[in-house]
Amino acid sequence: xxxxxxxxxxxxxxxxxxxxxxxxxxxxxxxxxxxxxxxxxxxxxxxxxxxxxxxxxxxxxxxxxxxxxxxxxxxxxxxxxxxxxxxxxxxxxxxxxxxxxxxxxxxxxxxxxxxxxxxxxxxxxxxxxxxxxxxxxxxxxxxxxxxxxxxxxxxxxxxxxxxxxxxxxxxxxxxxxxxxxxxxxxxxxxxxxxxxxxxxxxxxxxxxxxxxxxxxxxxxxxxxxxxxxxxxxxxxxxxxxxxxxxxxxxxxxxxxxxxxxxxxxxxxxxxxxxxxxxxxxxxxxxxxxxxxxxxxxxxxxxxxxxxxxxxxxxxxxxxxxxxxxxxxxxxxxxxxxxxxxxxxxxxxxxxxxxxxxxxxxxxxxxxxxxxxxxxxxxxxxxxxxxxxxxxxxxxxxxxxxxxxxxxxxxxxxxxxxxxxxxxxxxxxxxxxxxxxxxxxxxxxxxxxxxxxxxxxxxxxxxxxxxxxxxxxxxxxxxx
Ligand code: PEP
Ligand code: CO
Numbered sequence: 001x002x003x004x005x006x007x008x009x010x011x012x013x014x015x016x017x018x019x020x021x022x023x024x025x026x027x028x029x030x031x032x033x034x035x036x037x038x039x040x041x042x043x044x045x046x047x048x049x050x051x052x053x054x055x056x057x058x059x060x061x062x063x064x065x066x067x068x069x070x071x072x073x074x075x076x077x078x079x080x081x082x083x084x085x086x087x088x089x090x091x092x093x094x095x096x097x098x099x100x101x102x103x104x105x106x107x108x109x110x111x112x113x114x115x116x117x118x119x120x121x122x123x124x125x126x127x128x129x130x131x132x133x134x135x136x137x138x139x140x141x142x143x144x145x146x147x148x149x150x151x152x153x154x155x156x157x158x159x160x161x162x163x164x165x166x167x168x169x170x171x172x173x174x175x176x177x178x179x180x181x182x183x184x185x186x187x188x189x190x191x192x193x194x195x196x197x198x199x200x201x202x203x204x205x206x207x208x209x210x211x212x213x214x215x216x217x218x219x220x221x222x223x224x225x226x227x228x229x230x231x232x233x234x235x236x237x238x239x240x241x242x243x244x245x246x247x248x249x250x251x252x253x254x255x256x257x258x259x260x261x262x263x264x265x266x267x268x269x270x271x272x273x274x275x276x277x278x279x280x281x282x283x284x285x286x287x288x289x290x291x292x293x294x295x296x297x298x299x300x301x302x303x304x305x306x307x308x309x310x311x312x313x314x315x316x317x318x319x320x321x322x323x324x325x326x327x328x329x330x331x332x333x334x335x336x337x338x339x340x341x342x343x344x345x346x347x348x349x350x351x352x353x354x355x356x357x358x359x360x361x362x363x364x365x366x367x368x369x370x371x372x373x374x375x376x377x378x379x380x381x382x383x384x385x386x387x388x389x390x391x392x393x394x395x396x397x398x399x400x401x402x403x404x405x406x407x408x409x410x411x412x413x414x415x416x417x418x419x420x421x422x423x424x425x426x427x428x429x430x431x432x433x434x435x436x437x438x439x440x441x442x443x444x445x446x447x448x449x450x451x452x453x454x455x456x457x458x459x460x461x462x463x464x465x466x467x468x469x470x471x472x473x474x475x476x477x478x479x
Contacts, residue, residue, distance in 0.1 A: 004311035006263040006284060009256050014304035016134045016254060016297060018155055018167050025169040026257065032173050033261035038287030039128070039179055040249065042313075043269040048248045048290045049315045049344065051122045055375045055419040056343035059120075062377060062420030063091050064250060064291075065462070066126025069133050069453035072153045075178045080185050082427025083127060084194060084247060086459050090466040091121040092220060094473075124248045126424070128182040129289045131155075131175050132254035133453050134297045150452065153178075154255060158452055172258050179288070183249060190247065212437070216467060250317075253292035256308050262288040263312060283313035293317025293348060296382070299324075301331055310336045317346040321383065322355050326366030333372045346375040348422050352383025353402040360407065364414045378407035379422035385454060388442045394455050397435030401468055408472055421469065425457040436461040 020026045054060040065087060067074065074080075131154035140149045148165040150158045154175035157164030253259050267282045286292055292312075296319040298305040309316050318332060329347075337344045347367070351359045367374065380403035384395045404421060411418040431447045432455035434440055440461075449455075457465060 001284075001311050004284075004307075006260045006308075006311070008311070009260070009304040009308040012302060012304040012307045013300070014256070015300065016295075018151060018255065018257075020167050020169055022169055026172075029169040029172045030257055030261045033176055033258065036176060036262075038262065038264055038266075038285070039176070039183055040287055040290050042266045042285050044248070045285055045287075045290050045314050046269045047246075048122070048124070052315045052346065052375050053341075053343035055122060056373050056417075058417035058419070060122055060419075061094055061120060062122040062124060062346070062375060063087065063094060063423075063466075064124040064126065064377065064420060065090070065423040065425045066130060066250075067426060067453075068126075068130075068424045068451060068456060069152055070127060070130040070251075071158075071452060072131075072174065072178045075182045077185065079427065080127075080182055081189060081194065082459070083125060084186060084189060084427075086425065086427045086462055087123050087125055087247060088194075090462060091123050093463065093466040093470050094121050122248070122420075123246065124250045124291055125186075126250055128179040128186065128249040129175065129251035131178075132252060132258075134252070134254060134295050152254075154258065172255065172261075175258065176262070176288075179249075186247060186249075248290040250291040250293065251289050252295050253286065253288075253305070253309065253316075254295060254298065256304060259286050259288055259292065259308060262286060268313070284311055286312045286314050291315050291317065291346075293319060293346070295319050296321040296323075296350065299332065301328065301335065306332065306335060315344055315346065317348050317377070319379070319382070320347050320349045320363060322351050322359050324359075324363065326362050329363055330366050330370040330372070333367065333370060333374065337372065340372055342373040343375050345372070346377050346419075348377045348379045349407065350379035350382040350422075351403070353380070353399040353406065355383060356403050356406045357410065360410045361414060364411065364416050368414070368416065375419040376407075376411060376416060377420040377422050378404055378418060380404045380407070381422075381424045381454065388445065392442070392445050392449065394442065394445060395433045397433055397457075397461055397465070400433070400457070401465060404465075404469055405472060423457060423462065423465070424454055425459075425462040426451075427459050429460070430456060430458045432456050432458070433461055436464050 051060060052062065055062045066083060132152040133150070135149040135151060138149055139146050142160040145162070147160065147162045148156060148167070150156060150165065151167070154171050156167050156171070263284050263286050265282055266285050266287075291314060292309075293316060294305050294309055299318055300306065316336065318336070320329060333345060347363075349356070349360055349363065364376070380400040381395060384399040384403060385393060386395070387393055408418045428450070429448060430450050431440055431445050432449055432451050434442055434445070438460050
């Protein structure tokens, strides 16, 4: 890669920069991070890249979700398990949506879901590193006092006092260890059978859902069980894949100091094709997570974030909002993916339900004309944030669903594929988004509003959304 190194971004203009007073502290933190082992391996990263290639080609769907701002405190057994279960349940529901015929469910879906190859639903969590947050203003006024805004647990503290809000470089190292502990438990629980679909009813769903959803879910579970029985009969249920399901990790690659320190020149996995890896035998991998993305506020063509991202071998995301121009989008793709690798880039569109029809068709047309084949993912959260009359940040379930519905239709009309959805959600019973079958109202938001950044779907709302989106796909295959 010409004129690129893990720190070449430092020569470019940067937005959302963090100014540390303690230069020696930053150096010590980065030196420490540089010596620590990668959090994820090239093999895993390339597996995800290959799966995303299938998504780009319309052969699979990607479900990405998790907190807006992950906190170090979320690194505990209950919260990790709740999130993992929710993503697994949602992906099971989405698989049901993509193939409605029970025969194909038995003979195709279940096998591919568990076989570790050609998975129809790829799961990526916003977890084990989703700490850093871009902010609209570097400072805020709390109780009449102006102080730095909260930038995420890896940068400063949430407590509203100037001392806690001072950027602390040791938090970068702490971010690594919290990511490592979260990832360790994620891997351990998956390999110990948390995702064991021989007993999907044990996924702790019963108490969360409404009777109508419970019944639909029970039907899906029955289909899964029948398929597993079938697999047992023909002797193919001993595969490791039957017991586990992969979940990849992701976060916004906002803190470039952190990302740079965990970027390593590593050998490509032996099986990787030259198409996905280029000519050389090694590449620079961001090893902080499997998938990282550039936010809507940091995607300037000549900026530091794009410079960093153009050099890494990982699959990457780019948020695409209403201010993106069609030609700008194509130039961005040319810069970060000059070889036009299929599925290397995931375009995460986030316009809002009222704006998507004005922007998505033009963006799809520009990308189609360029010859790039990205994954198109819809983030129906970030364009639909609004404040209640009393100033509480929320999102309406109907807007979220509407943006997804339109995304699906617009892609279909353009001969393109909606490859996935990108959600802010939590396995907890929070009250942050309005609507859904349980009828959460603006008045009810105060009950359990615990987000440190944007409002998330709670477990019920997330499952319901998965059912409704699965329903769109079923409708599509019936037409
Ligand atoms: C986010 O995904 O939390 C986020 C900040 O999104 P965007 O960059 O699209 O605003
Ligand atoms: Co957010």
